[in-house]
Amino acid sequence: MNAWFIEVDLGTETISTLLKKCRDYEAYRRSGIEQADEGGFPLVAWSVTHSDPSKGQQRRLALQAAIERDRTLTPELFRIVAPDQLVSLLRVGGAS
Numbered sequence: 329m330n331a332w333f334i335e336v337d338l339g340t341e342t343i344s345t346l347l348k349k350c351r352d353y354e355a356y357r358r359s360g361i362e363q364a365d366e367g368g369f370p371l372v373a374w375s376v377t378h379s380d381p382s383k384g385q386q387r388r389l390a391l392q393a394a395i396e397r398d399r400t401l402t403p404e405l406f407r408i409v410a411p412d413q414l415v416s417l418l419r420v421g422g423a424s
Contacts, residue, residue: 330421331366331368331370332370332371332372332373332418333353333370333371333372333373334372334373334375334414335349335372335373335374335375336374336375336411337374337375337376337377337387337391338377338378339376339377339378339379339383339384339387343387343390343391343394346374346376346391346394347391347394347395347398350372350395350398350401350406351398351400351401353372353405353406354400354401354402354405357369357402357405369405371405371406371407372405372406372407373406373407373409373414373417373418374388374391374406374407374408374409375409375410375411375413375414376388376391376408376409376410377410377411384410385410388408388409388410391408392406392408395408
């Protein structure tokens with residue numbers, strides 16, 4: 329399946345808020361609705377930035393770590409990138 333859910337974080341929300349959104353996607357995946365309609369479940373691409381590039385990198389790492397620590401989430405469902413990496417990610421697909 330070559331489809332994505334795309335989230336954009338401009339550095340204004342807490343990591344906890346982003347993690348809640350990840351849990352919403354996980355709950356939707358577990359519902360099976362998307363799979364029944366589309367034959368699969370899209371990956372979730374997070375484009376994470378900040379006005380300070382080093383803080384943007386810290387936020388991407390923090391979100392990735394939070395996803396990996398959260399036992400209710402499937403880390404393979406999420407891709408966290410800088411805005412300048414998003415188009416490339418979408419072109420090549422979700423292969424890790």
